[in-house]
Amino acid sequence: MEDNHYFTLEQVAEGVWAAIVVPGSGALGNAAILDLGDITIVVDTFMLPEAGSLLRQAAVNLTGREVEYVVNTHFHGDHHYGNQAFVGSTFVSTAGTRDFLNGLESLDYEKWQLAIREQIVALTHSKAIQTDERVRQALTYEISDKEHLYVSVPTIRRVLASMTFTDRFVIHGSKRTAEVMTWGGGHTMSDAFVYIPEDKVLVAGDLVLGKSHPAMLHGNSESWVAILDQIGNELEVNCVIPGHGPVTGSESITEMKNYIKDIEIYAKKAADSDQSIDFWLDQGDLEPYDSWLLSHVFEWNLRHLFKKYQVAKMV
Numbered sequence: 001m002e003d004n005h006y007f008t009l010e011q012v013a014e015g016v017w018a019a020i021v022v023p024g025s026g027a028l029g030n031a032a033i034l035d036l037g038d039i040t041i042v043v044d045t046f047m048l049p050e051a052g053s054l055l056r057q058a059a060v061n062l063t064g065r066e067v068e069y070v071v072n073t074h075f076h077g078d079h080h081y082g083n084q085a086f087v088g089s090t091f092v093s094t095a096g097t098r099d100f101l102n103g104l105e106s107l108d109y110e111k112w113q114l115a116i117r118e119q120i121v122a123l124t125h126s127k128a129i130q131t132d133e134r135v136r137q138a139l140t141y142e143i144s145d146k147e148h149l150y151v152s153v154p155t156i157r158r159v160l161a162s163m164t165f166t167d168r169f170v171i172h173g174s175k176r177t178a179e180v181m182t183w184g185g186g187h188t189m190s191d192a193f194v195y196i197p198e199d200k201v202l203v204a205g206d207l208v209l210g211k212s213h214p215a216m217l218h219g220n221s222e223s224w225v226a227i228l229d230q231i232g233n234e235l236e237v238n239c240v241i242p243g244h245g246p247v248t249g250s251e252s253i254t255e256m257k258n259y260i261k262d263i264e265i266y267a268k269k270a271a272d273s274d275q276s277i278d279f280w281l282d283q284g285d286l287e288p289y290d291s292w293l294l295s296h297v298f299e300w301n302l303r304h305l306f307k308k309y310q311v312a313k314m315v
């Protein structure tokens with residue numbers, strides 16, 4: 001009844017549902033619906049207002065009440081462009097995320113669409129010269145996501161949090177608790193996550209993904225690893241609803257940590273060598289991550305980190 005072409009719903013515990021996106025649909029980032037017994041919460045709202053609207057309907061259908069709180073985990077649009085569908089809800093984010101979004105220029109739809117069109121051209125070119133079938137598939141989804149965003153752009157309103165927190169914001173329901181927390185930034189400059197202690201569920205935002213390459217362009221690897229260490233040390237986690245990819249167990253926290261460390265080492269080795277970035281990209285994805293989803297993101301990460309280490313070499 002609830003499924004549609006943007007996302008599928010997966011119940012991971014009593015009162016806890018993962019809304020896992022359909023690749024290429026334009027929804028792009030996963031979301032979650034939490035029924036605390038007497039309070040309904042949604043974590044992240046997809047990249048498109050229309051998908052956000054269906055998420056709100058799903059939350060109302062599943063819990064029997066309107067959504068009281070919408071938590072946005074970080075500033076990336078695939079986690080909050082659906083916000084406007086949640087009329088009457090209270091929006092919650094870290095102070096850092098709100099400050100960043102509030103400091104951006106107001107939305108210029110024409111400029112935005114032009115930029116997306118240019119990205120689509122570049123992605124289409126990358127796909128044309130790509131020989132790895134997995135990367136081609138990932139690029140096909142990415143291009144399709146961008147096409148959907150392009151069409152939706154003129155309808156998108158930026159809805160900022162009306163309630164912010166700096167470390168912890170706890171919502172006590174009659175049946176379970178949502179601990180909305182941040183330990184700083186790693187994937188971005190400020191990342192929040194939600195922990196449900198009764199069910200040991202972590203709604204991770206993009207701090208933890210399900211066997212998918214995480215975008216490292218806006219983050220800080222060292223603090224990201226430190227946050228993952230702290231999650232591992234302080235929270236008992238049985239189930240992770242990740243920002244991208246399928247629902248996973250606690251092993252994905254370690255996998256994410258290993259990915260960040262391994263790709264940093266690989267990029268440093270590449271930058272220290274006499275070979276160009278193209279030589280290293282020709283070697284293909286780093287194992288064992290060559291089977292992960294969003295495989296085109298590997299190139300973005302390697303290029304970004306390669307540049308970082310090259311600059312460091314020159315200093």
Ligand SMILES: [Zn+2]
Nearest residue numbers: 074076187206
């Ligand atoms: Zn993100």
